Amino acid sequence: MKTITKTLFENYFSASSRYDELLTPKMSIKDNWKVLSQNLVKIGPENLVLKQKEINWLLAENGVTYNVYNDPKGLNRPWDLNVVPYIVHQNEWKDVEKGIQQRAEILNLVLKDLYGKRDLFKNGIIPPEAIYAHSGFLRPCDQILYKNAKQLSIYAADLARGPDGRMWVVNDRTQAPSGMGYALENRFSTSKICPELYKNINVSQPSQFFNDFNKLLLNAANTNVKSPMIVILTPGPHNETYFEHAYLSSFLGYPLVKGNDLVVRHGKVWLKSLKGLKQVDVILRRVDDSFMDPLELREDSYLGVAGLLEAVRLQNVTILNPIGSGILENPALIPFMENICKYFLDEELRLPQIASWWCGQDKERQHVLEDLKSFVVKRIDRSKREHIYFCEFLDKKELDNLKAEILEYPHKFVAQEKISFSTAPNFVNNQLEPRKISCRTFAIANANGYSIMPGGLVRVATEREELFVSNQRGGTSKDFWIVNDTPQTNLQNYSWNKTNSSPSTNINDVPSNTAENLFWSGRYIGRALVTARYLRMVLSQMTHAQYNHRKSESESLKILFQSITKITSTFPGFITENEEVLNNPLSEIKDIILDETKIGSFAQSMQSFSNSYYALRNLWSRDMWRVFDGIQKHLKNLKKEEDFTVNKLTNFFDKIITRLIAFMALTEESILVRQGLLLYFIGLQLEIGAMNIEKFRAMLIVNYDEELEYEVLESLLSSHESLNIYRYSYNSYLSLENVLNLIILDKEYSRSLTYQMHRLKKDIYKLPKTNNSEELTICQQNINAVISKMDRLNLKDMLVIDDNSNMRKNLDDVLSDLSDLLHNTSLSISDTYFNHSQAQKQLVNRNITS
Structure with a gap:
């Protein structure tokens, strides 16, 4: 036990600050901390390391983040909670x-x-x-x-x-x-991961x-x-x-x-x-x-x-x-708080505050300027995050500049005495270290x-000798x-009577911004899934082509490469005269996967989905956070790769597609229809339908010879996850007629365009009407036009080949019309349910800066 104690507290006793929460001036442990110290020793350094990792994992799993502005690590930095709590009796x-x-x-x-x-x-x-x-x-x-x-x-x-x-x-x-929610999450996480800390301690x-x-x-x-x-x-x-x-x-x-x-x-x-x-x-x-x-x-x-x-x-x-x-956050109030307290309450201030001098008063300003190096100087208005001057660290020129500014605008400055925060134990590097806290x-x-x-909420300085305590500077909690001294009852009873409240209980009450983000979450994840499946199929064909040197194999790959560009709209891409792109297709595919600046890329779709996802984080379940976090990690790991191969990219998509499908399934079971799930489904179906139409246009319009057509049709069905269904349904050689019948016209096949459009119509008809009129909404009229077009489709007409162009122009016209109608349906949904009036403007420009 003594060895463990020495290991855990090594260097702590000899490194006490001016005031330490754990230690007395005689370097003994304070009474308030004795039981916790004993619990920490019993747990031991090795187990504390494991507990800290579990806390970090739990916070990441629950999506607990703190946004640090201009952080190179990204916007959503994981919340950092130390395993050792802070105690006050x-x-x-x-x-x-x-x-x-x-x-x-x-x-x-x-x-x-x-x-x-x-x-x-x-x-x-x-x-x-x-x-x-x-x-x-x-x-x-x-x-x-x-x-x-x-x-x-x-x-x-x-x-x-x-x-x-x-x-x-x-x-x-x-x-x-801010901070209430973080404080509550800190309590939940600590009590769940490390209940041993609470042994023989009564925590309010x-x-x-x-x-x-x-x-x-x-x-x-x-x-x-x-x-x-x-x-x-x-x-x-x-x-x-x-x-x-x-x-x-x-x-x-x-x-x-x-x-x-x-x-x-x-x-x-x-x-x-x-x-x-x-x-x-x-x-x-x-x-x-x-x-x-x-x-x-x-x-x-x-x-x-x-x-x-x-x-x-x-x-x-x-x-x-x-x-x-x-x-009330104005630090110029602090020097007057004693008098304010006496004026209103006829009392002395119960809590001490930092000694402060407002420089707008002659006597106080003179006192500050006579010994400026001893003070911390602030502007009274820090609305723009103005700099705080720790004058002891300023050189002569900087001090002179600050003095000149104070003399010019004395009413804008407050000087405060320097105080050193106390330190408390933080578990770092397998031992306890004193860190400044607030x-x-x-x-x-x-x-x-x-x-x-x-x-x-407790905040802890990042380093042992760090003077500043700030989350924006990377502090922990x-x-x-x-x-x-007495046991607590009903430790975590957070059930309250909500009979007088009115949470959203009906889809009619879903805020339009929430509905819009759900709609676009569906669209972006649908785009990401179709893109991922198609790219995986192409990568698989590239692997196969290494062992097959038939002419048709080479021609089919060229068609597939060009179809990537058409489906994702990442032009010019493979639609170019530049032979280098076709000779090195992996480079272009890598950019389509990872380049967030390329509109239509997989990375850009995932980034857009992430934005909508974070905007809706109050709706997502913990399981959804875990799956989403896994997707993000795989993307980050792929970006770190230096050597991109077909097999590596294929394996990446195998993992990503599984997680995307898992996320979609969790969405359906985690969000109620009355919370807006209907909008997510509509967005998802719209996007998958629109991308499938582009896929069909890219691969089915041109008339190829029999062998090449077979390979193109097989690739299409494979990307559509329909190859096995086709073989089960049509015990025959691949034919365009049967393929069109399955993926476009089949009313009972869930992946067919007809089935998807009819399901989309059902969901759109469930959307609330913004007025009580019995007339069809514009959204309903637009989806009815889509369905009407689908119902009039004639298989024989779609198979007709134009002699002059060697293309199926009828099929192209039909698919083009359907694409336009779907686009109009999407616009009408936005106009009806999401769009807001133009921002109102002031008649007079008001300058609120001083």
């Missing part, structure tokens, strides 16, 4: 809770005052310049009245251990605080907090409706915390929408659903203030809803947190004040434990 946490409740109440009163009477200005508590110089103060929000007793409904405090050993407030988060669970969160949303509606319509507004899948938006949507059971899913009509907010408009009562927003309304705020925003502020003024919708609450916890408004999450 309940006795200490009680004081922290009271401090956060007090701070949330103070900021709530500040928010009301700044957009109301502004007594804080009138009584000299806050200088007006400290507020008006910050872009977070939104003048269009002035004097808006709210029904809710507390305007600040959700508050998050960034905490760190200060030099006195107490928890200090580092930052206030009030616009759209956040179930009551999330029950309070759900009640907050249900009770926030301005109207007295029994079933308020609640939505979660997201900027979209490229936002850094989009996983959390989708996670909370799935966890709480409320629709995830983007700005173009909503519209304001007659002073009310409406959700654009497949059926039409449905009034929205509550919006939980994850979009920043200034982007919420392009009419009154940023006119270039595509993330918000034009006219939203007017609906708020009329009290027809509740937004949590209210637009304009970002002003944590974020959350407050939710309730009838009596604020509920505080027992724990929260920890589960945050509040430990008790």
